[in-house]
Amino acid sequence: MKRIYFDHAATTPTDKTIANTMLEYMTTKFGNPSSVHSFGREVRKEVSEARENIAALINANANEIFFTSGGSESDNFALKGIAFANKNKGNHIITTQIEHHAILHTCQWLEKQGFEVTYLPVDEDGMISLDELKAAITDKTILISIMFANNEVGTIEPIKEIGAIAKEHGIYFHTDAVQAVANVEIDVQDMNIDLLSLSGHKFYGPKGIGAIYIRRGVKIQAVQLGGAQERNMRAGTENVPAIVGLGMSAVIAKRDFVEKNAHLVALRDKLIKGIQEQIPDIKLNGHPTKRLPGNVNFSFRYIEGESLLLSLDMKGIAASSGSACTSGSLDPSHVLLAMGLIHEIAHGSLRISLGRDNTEEDIAYTLEVLPQIIARLRSMSPLCAENSLGVTAKECKTCYKK
Amino acid sequence: MSTNEYTEKVMDHFSNPRNVGEIADANGVGEVGNAKCGDIMKIYLKVEDNVIKDVKFKTFGCGAAIATSSMVTELVMGKSLDEALEITNQAVAEALGGLPPVKMHCSNLAADAMHEAIKDYMSKQNK
Ligand SMILES: Cc1ncc(COP(=O)(O)O)c(C=O)c1O
Ligand code: FES
Numbered sequence: 001m002k003r004i005y006f007d008h009a010a011t012t013p014t015d016k017t018i019a020n021t022m023l024e025y026m027t028t029k030f031g032n033p034s035s036v037h038s039f040g041r042e043v044r045k046e047v048s049e050a051r052e053n054i055a056a057l058i059n060a061n062a063n064e065i066f067f068t069s070g071g072s073e074s075d076n077f078a079l080k081g082i083a084f085a086n087k088n089k090g091n092h093i094i095t096t097q098i099e100h101h102a103i104l105h106t107c108q109w110l111e112k113q114g115f116e117v118t119y120l121p122v123d124e125d126g127m128i129s130l131d132e133l134k135a136a137i138t139d140k141t142i143l144i145s146i147m148f149a150n151n152e153v154g155t156i157e158p159i160k161e162i163g164a165i166a167k168e169h170g171i172y173f174h175t176d177a178v179q180a181v182a183n184v185e186i187d188v189q190d191m192n193i194d195l196l197s198l199s200g201h202k203f204y205g206p207k208g209i210g211a212i213y214i215r216r217g218v219k220i221q222a223v224q225l226g227g228a229q230e231r232n233m234r235a236g237t238e239n240v241p242a243i244v245g246l247g248m249s250a251v252i253a254k255r256d257f258v259e260k261n262a263h264l265v266a267l268r269d270k271l272i273k274g275i276q277e278q279i280p281d282i283k284l285n286g287h288p289t290k291r292l293p294g295n296v297n298f299s300f301r302y303i304e305g306e307s308l309l310l311s312l313d314m315k316g317i318a319a320s321s322g323s324a325c326t327s328g329s330l331d332p333s334h335v336l337l338a339m340g341l342i343h344e345i346a347h348g349s350l351r352i353s354l355g356r357d358n359t360e361e362d363i364a365y366t367l368e369v370l371p372q373i374i375a376r377l378r379s380m381s382p383l384c385a386e387n388s389l390g391v392t393a394k395e396c397k398t399c400y401k402k
Numbered sequence: 403m404s405t406n407e408y409t410e411k412v413m414d415h416f417s418n419p420r421n422v423g424e425i426a427d428a429n430g431v432g433e434v435g436n437a438k439c440g441d442i443m444k445i446y447l448k449v450e451d452n453v454i455k456d457v458k459f460k461t462f463g464c465g466a467a468i469a470t471s472s473m474v475t476e477l478v479m480g481k482s483l484d485e486a487l488e489i490t491n492q493a494v495a496e497a498l499g500g501l502p503p504v505k506m507h508c509s510n511l512a513a514d515a516m517h518e519a520i521k522d523y524m525s526k527q528n529k
Contacts (some may be wrong), residue, residue, distance in 0.1 A: 304440045304462055304464055304467070305440075306465055307416070307465050307468055309411075309468075310408075314417060323440055332440065344440075347440035379422070379463070380460055380461055381462045382443070383442060
């Protein structure tokens with residue numbers, strides 16, 4: 001059976017050219033960049049080239065880019081590094097309720113260390129309010145950390161406006177751009193971004209490599225201590241093959257930006273329109289227009305996400321869901337709940353995240369099988385009024401609040 | 403994802419569930435649910451002479467929830483009420499060749515819903 005990969009927000013396949021090049025940096029050009037000899041020199045050059053290519057993608061300077069093991073580490077570094085380096089100035093951090101757990105759990109940990117965190121709410125499209133952001137700022141605020149684009153629903157936050165507010169108040173602004181890099185135009189100068197997290201495996205680079213951009217002059221403290229790598233900001237022998245791969249993925253992202261994203265937007269809008277036309281009782285999650293080019297997220301009433309994913313998987317389609325049953329916890333996606341969805345509807349969510357190799361045929365096939373799957377699951381659902389004999393399901397005492 | 407731990411039997415009951423639907427003249431209906439976790443199960447029984455002549459289910463839930471519902475209907479079909487009341491959650495899970503640990507509560511629901519339906523039938527008889 002043909003398999004269709006629709007989970008690019010989870011991870012992307014590593015570009016073949018990149019993977020092949022990386023092999024060379026494990027076998028022949030395997031030197032340690034800190035070494036004085038020629039083996040070290042030949043890779044040192046490649047590492048700095050990769051740094052320049054990452055910088056170019058977000059309009060930063062190469063000396064403002066530090067390699068990390070990925071998005072989670074960059075997020076941890078930004079929050080902990082800023083918090084502890086600036087605790088004499090204040091102990092207050094502002095973030096949002098819809099961040100990735102790499103931010104949320106780090107913030108919760110910082111709260112235990114005596115920092116105070118404001119988690120801004122979002123509206124039903126997943127958008128923060130600039131007024132609420134302004135109102136949350138106190139003279140103790142040292143950092144605003146707001147994601148560039150949400151990984152589940154694809155909503156793109158008003159980053160430039162947030163940057164302007166942060167600048168006006170002299171507060172550092174960090175953005176988790178793991179989902180946005182390569183998919184949205186990013187200019188750290190124009191947008192007044194002080195720190196930015198990115199991750200290789202979300203844009204056709206290797207897994208376990210990422211970077212953090214730290215604007216020159218930002219007061220931050222290293223989190224991982226040890227050797228003098230990354231100018232004392234992040235200890236550990238450089239993961240040269242992955243760094244080279246990350247640099248290449250930045251070059252490809254820049255080169256293909258317009259074409260790739262036009263392709264994704266066309267597929268995305270076709271899929272959204274097709275689903276809306278063919279399937280009743282649904283809700284598009286996320287902002288209707290300010291959304292990632294490859295993100296489609298719907299809630300289908302009366303059905304549960306995991307059974308939907310299993311059904312799609314049996315048809316060769318790989319997607320994801322915000323349902324609790326897929327997360328191993330009892331609660332559905334914190335993002336969907338923050339957007340005001342009731343549990344029942346949050347459980348029935350489906351995220352399709354498109355990538356550059358998806359085709360019109362993939363969309364057509366999905367529009368053929370998805371309505372059938374939804375109809376089948378709904379025919380089994382006690383919540384679906386249409387199919388019931390007039391007995392409507394009892395309201396749940398525990399959580400159908402709204 | 404925990405779903406790839408599903409046994410073949412679970413996947414079989416999920417993809418070809420037995421006895422889906424409703425019974426128009428059911429004389430016992432049981433519903434249990436925990437919307438917070440995302441499952442609601444409804445079991446319909448047609449009982450004659452203390453024997454389950456027909457049983458159907460409707461379920462909102464994950465793969466395990468659907469499979470356990472299907473399995474419980476298969477286990478009780480044609481059984482006496484006493485026999486059916488002896489079927490435990492554990493038995494349903496075992497009949498499916500086991501469930502991933504995080505899914506054990508889904509199996510709790512299937513037997514419970516069936517027991518609720520029998521109770522409903524009995525309370526109607528006592529009137
Ligand atoms: C918004 C966001 N932040 C952070 C991460 C974590 O990135 P990584 O997997 O590279 O640690 C992810 C990916 O899951 C993400 O989507
Ligand atoms: S329905 Fe929630 S885990 Fe099964």
